Amino acid sequence: MNPIQTDAVIIGAGAAGLMCAISAAEQGKQVYLLDHANKAGKKILISGGGRCNFTNMYTEPGNYLSNNPHFCKSALNRYTPWDFIAEVDKASLPWHEKKLGQLFSDNKSQAVLAMLLDRCEEVGVNIVLNYSVDSVDKINDQFIITNTTTSYQCHALVIATGAMSFPTMGATDFGHRLAKKFGLKVTHTYPGLVPFTFDGAEKKQFQGLSGISIDTDIEVNNVHFRENILFTHKGLSGPAVLQISSYWKPGDKVTVRCIPDVDMASILKDTQQTQPNKHLHTILQTWLPLSVLQCLCDNIDLQKPLHSYKHSQLQEIARLIQHWQFIPSGTEGYKKAEVTCGGVDTDEISSKTFETKKVPGLYFIGEVLDVTGQLGGFNFQWAWASGFCCGQSLAI
Numbered sequence: 184m185n186p187i188q189t190d191a192v193i194i195g196a197g198a199a200g201l202m203c204a205i206s207a208a209e210q211g212k213q214v215y216l217l218d219h220a221n222k223a224g225k226k227i228l229i230s231g232g233g234r235c236n237f238t239n240m241y242t243e244p245g246n247y248l249s250n251n252p253h254f255c256k257s258a259l260n261r262y263t264p265w266d267f268i269a270e271v272d273k274a275s276l277p278w279h280e281k282k283l284g285q286l287f288s289d290n291k292s293q294a295v296l297a298m299l300l301d302r303c304e305e306v307g308v309n310i311v312l313n314y315s316v317d318s319v320d321k322i323n324d325q326f327i328i329t330n331t332t333t334s335y336q337c338h339a340l341v342i343a344t345g346a347m348s349f350p351t352m353g354a355t356d357f358g359h360r361l362a363k364k365f366g367l368k369v370t371h372t373y374p375g376l377v378p379f380t381f382d383g384a385e386k387k388q389f390q391g392l393s394g395i396s397i398d399t400d401i402e403v404n405n406v407h408f409r410e411n412i413l414f415t416h417k418g419l420s421g422p423a424v425l426q427i428s429s430y431w432k433p434g435d436k437v438t439v440r441c442i443p444d445v446d447m448a449s450i451l452k453d454t455q456q457t458q459p460n461k462h463l464h465t466i467l468q469t470w471l472p473l474s475v476l477q478c479l480c481d482n483i484d485l486q487k488p489l490h491s492y493k494h495s496q497l498q499e500i501a502r503l504i505q506h507w508q509f510i511p512s513g514t515e516g517y518k519k520a521e522v523t524c525g526g527v528d529t530d531e532i533s534s535k536t537f538e539t540k541k542v543p544g545l546y547f548i549g550e551v552l553d554v555t556g557q558l559g560g561f562n563f564q565w566a567w568a569s570g571f572c573c574g575q576s577l578a579i
């Protein structure tokens with residue numbers, strides 16, 4: 184079969200691929216955007232609880248995990264949250280800040296996807312869905328992308344296939360396998376922004392709290408987040424847990440400080456002096472439901488007046504509440520992970536153009552790379568920024 188000759192082929196019509204296609208077509212390039220799914224941008228549709236947390240106003244390199252923390256700087260500087268906000272405003276899409284700089288669409292996520300697809304149409308991007316790639320080869324300075332029905336031949340090939348999180352949305356390890364085929368390094372990968380699981384005694388102890396959410400400071404390996412945790416029937420979730428999970432390795436201890444703004448040991452000691460007949464649980468219930476307190480302080484009777492506790496007992500109760508330590512049995516894995524941590528090693532890639540150093544004409548953008556954002560719109564900002572910068576600099 185005769186291949187379709189084009190300037191650029193982008194594999195993966197997700198956030199990064201769509202943005203790259205728009206950016207390249209705006210530069211006058213002929214672009215084919217291929218995806219094996221039956222719809223472009225499926226993760227955009229399910230993102231942000233259906234309202235797409237499309238960026239974060241306070242995006243900084245420190246919001247990203249990578250073996251090379253400097254790699255993301257150039258693209259994030261050249262395409263900022265305000266550039267994407269300008270696009271959203273131009274399309275008259277209403278948005279709001281939910282908290283901590285997290286910007287959400289007022290309408291369904293579909294509105295953000297429609298904006299990108301409209302733009303693709305305006306600038307003449309050819310989107311080909313249901314396209315499963317059988318092979319990718321480089322012959323001289325041309326890439327040949329083939330499946331049973333159609334082949335494409337191009338000077339520039341961009342891999343924007345994301346990674347393994349949420350396989351039900353079309354996620355695959357295609358990008359990592361392709362990188363290895365072309366001799367590029369891929370760093371250790373693991374699920375990020377993912378709930379923790381408990382087993383054994385811990386599972387039994389906390390299972391009854393499923394559905395309850397509380398404010399905490401959570402810490403792993405000296406990284407802290409101040410957000411809510413949510414007890415689930417399998418373990419723990421909620422924004423604090425999702426955030427810290429990206430910094431967690433199997434076997435690491437997690438420390439949770441409940442009621443983080445107060446010094447509980449001092450409060451209990453002082454109140455024992457001033458109001459000795461007050462019941463312990465009535466004080467503690469100012470901050471936490473009794474069910475949570477009982478689970479944290481397993482086997483300790485919290486229902487007695489303060490005078491009947493020794494100092495050491497009150498200290499121990501404060502410690503159990505404010506220094507809760509556990510080792511999760513694991514995570515809920517890629518099936519429930521919002522992102523994949525690790526990916527194509529950034530040492531292999533130009534941080535300005537996203538071209539690989541070893542294979543001229545081959546580019547990687549978005550989540551397939553070893554750059555992972557924290558929760559809160561940072562992952563889409565990375566997809567937009569890397570996609571835009573790559574699209575601007577495709578050498579053809």
Ligand SMILES: Cc1cc2nc3c(=O)[nH]c(=O)nc-3n(C[C@H](O)[C@H](O)[C@H](O)COP(=O)(O)OP(=O)(O)OC[C@H]3O[C@@H](n4cnc5c(N)ncnc54)[C@H](O)[C@@H]3O)c2cc1C
Pocket residue numbers: 194195196197198199200217218219220223224225226227229230231232235236237238314315316343344345346348349352353354355356357520521522548549550551559560561562563564566
């Ligand atoms: C439930 C959920 C909610 C999220 N919410 C947010 C949020 O609100 N804000 C935020 O910033 N981030 C969010 N994220 C993370 C964000 O969706 C991703 O980081 C982002 O989509 C990555 O963009 P990408 O283009 O690199 O990859 P993707 O968006 O994953 O796109 C990859 C594309 O490649 C295609 N593909 C894969 N393999 C192949 C193949 N072999 N052949 C052809 N095509 C292929 C896929 O079908 C897909 O269309 C969320 C993730 C999940 C799972």
